[in-house]
Amino acid sequence: VRGLFVFREQLRSGVKDMLAWCRDNDLHVEVLTGDHVARGLQLAEELDVPVRAGLLPDEKQQAVRQLRDQFGPVFMVGDGINDAPALATADVGAAMGCGTDVSRYSADVCLLGNDLARIPQMIQLSRETVLTIRWNLLWAFAYNTVGVIIAAAGLLNPMIAAAAMVVSSLLVVSNALRLG
Template structure:
């Protein structure tokens, strides 16, 4: 739903040089949020401090040692696990998250040093694509690793009613299975390596063409480009295709049910029967070729 190019929108500083340490700590990460913080640091002409130690904490953030100081950059859960009190800044974090921003917390030597808010821009066509899916009577769910407030803010903006927030990569396949147990046919749309299990589990896996190769290989359908508007178009085209197939089966069965007994009774000359059979095949092919003129 988003462009995948997050940018830093707000920086709240509670300790001097907080941003210097945060940018330096994130220099060891390849995560999109980390790249956003690094790019912001470059814009602010911040000099990188050398990393004495670095480790990524999956889904929670990073830990680094810089100038013999332990620096943490990540989520509330990371701070809670390290017994760092963030309660006094809860209102500020909530305000940022309600605006659809991800609040990254920065701690230095066990003390909260600042908050860096990062936001990703929603694609122009996402809202239209969601509305188009609803018009096709398709229920839309969003599964994301973002916190609940941020996820709900984004979902509200694009028109998604059902949201799974703070989802770990392995949980996406479980969500698909849960919906299937409710009797739903599930189409999963994803673009990352972590989406592959859910794409495989779904009744129909749809990979974004600009995504990871493993996602494309796992999915049943690959949508060219990164435009979500291709999803309702794919569904509409598939429905028209199935309708066309049912038409062909009906008319072929109807035609042969009448024609074969007449031919078997000897009431038709062989050349007439052959011509009639050829006409039957031509009519089916001609009906199928109408799909080439479909505009969605």
């Protein structure tokens, strides 16, 4: 033998940090892969997460449905054509690098680069965004309800009402700008 080459698939950067964050935040994580079962067992041991291996695209899609039934909304990260049906089925599908048209159009989010450590930041920003939207809607509803009652009673000058509406809009926009 003049030479020996050994190839081993590398884990994506940031995967262990991302998994630690998910555990710290009580998020259930599973790996769905089309890789052989032996590789799936290696991943399960290396990452300390449940792994379903040897899955075809429709089996990944069914697994996403099962996970949704068991745990609630599903966030799925995929990187290829075989992940497209599962990405489309997930509540939020994220395509890594968006290299293929199929995965890009099946996903809700396109992750530029291959660093999985950015996923916790994305989840946190999404949570903050939903909270901000809810707060802004509550504020607008309460403010407008009070404004309509005062205006209907004839206690509010229309010019003051218009100025107050601008101030309310500025507060909502300022609150939204805090994100990111």
